[in-house]
Amino acid sequence: MKTGRKITQNRNETLALGAQLGSLAEENMVFLLSGDLGAGKTTLTQGIAKGLGIQRTVTSPTFTIQKLYRGGRLVLNHIDAYRLEGMSQDLGFDEYMYDGGLTVIEWSEFAPDLIPSEYLRITIRLLEQDAREFLFEAIGGKYETLLEELL
Numbered sequence: 001m002k003t004g005r006k007i008t009q010n011r012n013e014t015l016a017l018g019a020q021l022g023s024l025a026e027e028n029m030v031f032l033l034s035g036d037l038g039a040g041k042t043t044l045t046q047g048i049a050k051g052l053g054i055q056r057t058v059t060s061p062t063f064t065i066q067k068l069y070r071g072g073r074l075v076l077n078h079i080d081a082y083r084l085e086g087m088s089q090d091l092g093f094d095e096y097m098y099d100g101g102l103t104v105i106e107w108s109e110f111a112p113d114l115i116p117s118e119y120l121r122i123t124i125r126l127l128e129q130d131a132r133e134f135l136f137e138a139i140g141g142k143y144e145t146l147l148e149e150l151l
């Protein structure tokens with residue numbers, strides 16, 4: 001395991017950090033995003049999409065748990081598991097996880113069945129005002145390499 005830490009001062013810096021992650025991502029990777037409501041998980045995912053070259057804006061609609069974004073270097077498979085809390089049976093959201101794309105899971109703690117043995121976990125913490133702390137835990141060789149390149 002390898003760990004690291006980054007701080008952003010505002011939304012744009014988080015988008016830029018996400019874009020870096022998007023450009024470093026490889027096919028079939030899984031990023032797990034944790035952090036309180038409004039921490040910046042979707043914002044980071046928007047940056048990741050940008051880094052993959054996806055034009056469409058990533059949103060967090062109320063009733064959609066999983067959404068695919070095509071048109072970039074890799075397909076982005078965005079899962080927001082918040083509404084899955086307490087119902088962790090197989091709902092088929094892993095259908096697209098290893099189909100050559102990049103999977104980003106918000107609130108993965110509510111979808112433990114989707115967590116693979118290797119991943120990059122990103123935990124976001126609110127600091128004062130608009131500052132956010134990003135804690136990275138890379139499990140597995142390809143994620144450790146990615147994290148070394150990111151830091």
Ligand SMILES: Nc1ncnc2c1ncn2[C@@H]1O[C@H](COP(=O)(O)OP(=O)(O)OP(=O)(O)O)[C@@H](O)[C@H]1O
Nearest residue numbers: 008009010011014037038039040041042043130132
């Ligand atoms: N440094 C920062 N990085 C990211 N977002 C920031 C930052 N500073 C302020 N913000 C604001 O915080 C909010 C983050 O919202 P976002 O939807 O990304 O959070 P989330 O973690 O996905 O929340 P949820 O758990 O509800 O899905 C946005 O309104 C954004 O403008």
Ligand SMILES: [Mg+2]
Nearest residue numbers: 041042060106
């Ligand atoms: Mg969100």
